[in-house]
Amino acid sequence: MNPGGDDVEEVVLLSEEGTVTGTAPKATVHDERTPLHLAFSCYVFDDDDRLLLTQRAASKLTWPAVWTNTVCGHPAPGEGVHDAVVRRAQDELGLELADLRLVLPGFRYRAVMADGTVENEMCPVFVARPAGGLALDPAEVDETRWVPWRELVADVAAGRQDVSPWCAIQLEALGALGPDPAAWPTGDPADLPPAARA
Template sequence: MGALSPAARCRRGISRFLAAARQAEVAVATTTCARGQMASSTWAGTGMSQDDFMQKDECLVVDEQDRLVGTANKYDCHRFNQPGQPAGRLHRAFSVFLFGPDGRLLLQQRAASKVTFPSVWTNTCCSHPLAGQQPPEVDAPEQVADGSVPGVRAAAVRKLEHELGIPAGQVPASSFRFLTRLHYCAADADTHGPASPWGEHEIDYILLAQTEEPVTLAPNADEVDAVRYVTLPELQAMMDPGSGLSWSPWFRILATRFLPAWWADLPAALHSDKHADRATIHRVLG
């Protein structure tokens, strides 16, 4: 039998990976496949455009119970109103709420160059755990149940540095508290109209952290247009319809349904399981 081509080897590797994930409901991925070649096991964002990330980054596609069923690049996951895929592909995401030493929350305004939801204000950092990374960013069910989620934590450290320039040592993986998950679906209608070709359909892992010292901020202009620390009353004033500011749909859900209770009891939210609800996937799909 002749040697398999790189594309054939890659397809065979994906088939074996998915079979193992379905049997054990556990995925520990260190490599992924893109366009017939094996992708690097280490994410690198230097010099890459938004379009590059849409094609390169392999998101974790899941079912409604958050079980891994495969991977797909960000472009495919976020394409709405396509044949057989009206609401993109359901995939894992995370949202970081980073509080400063004085208890103020760090917000960011997404860059105008972002493909999805440009120029909206949102929480500190929002992104996706990816397949094929080191350290691995794919969490097993037991790691979700016990709250350890090392994969999502590693992804959060990676993206805080990439988007905001926060050195990894200032907000290490151990500083995050995983509280709960949110399943939501939202087309980017404000940017592209009611038949938007883009949107988000995610099971979003919510992470809280607080630093003892101010963090170093060097926002990446390709990702972030502005940053701001706010108190809860300041946030509520910013979110008033009369402010004229636009907000990400996931942040609007979290800020109205969950955040005030977490913020009012921040020490307990950060250092105990009082506000943790990891078994529940909150669904806001209307």
């Protein structure tokens, strides 16, 4: 789905300062020279601080079948990042979100797949609670499971659980906020990339 009503899903291209420099079709932007673009990640926790971990569909072009945080995606041109998180959670997981809030406004990473495909994103990180059940889109997600947060952090650090490269880096950054996800401070929207502040 593209909120702009076009069938071609586009991503927002960024300068090094995080301002909009243009757009590009999502289907063509990821290669060995992927330009910097806007994304997001969201971690959905239940009342027992278990994270909803998702396995990316094996048919996906980037990081197929890899386990990762609950939902990731790209705001469409002109779409607010909060709105994009809500949209993708619904599209990928059939999941309504409650208590959505920003925790890592300035997160950025670059990662390279074995075939040379690059991810290169300014990627604010959010947390939320689930509201309702799941209805997975098989083109996006193969499987899900609820994992105790501290167990996941320990397993990834010890090499017992493989996750996407962005998730692995985000786990370290989130861990620096404290051991209790419910107590993580809300991030300052002023620290978002300028393209994500609207």
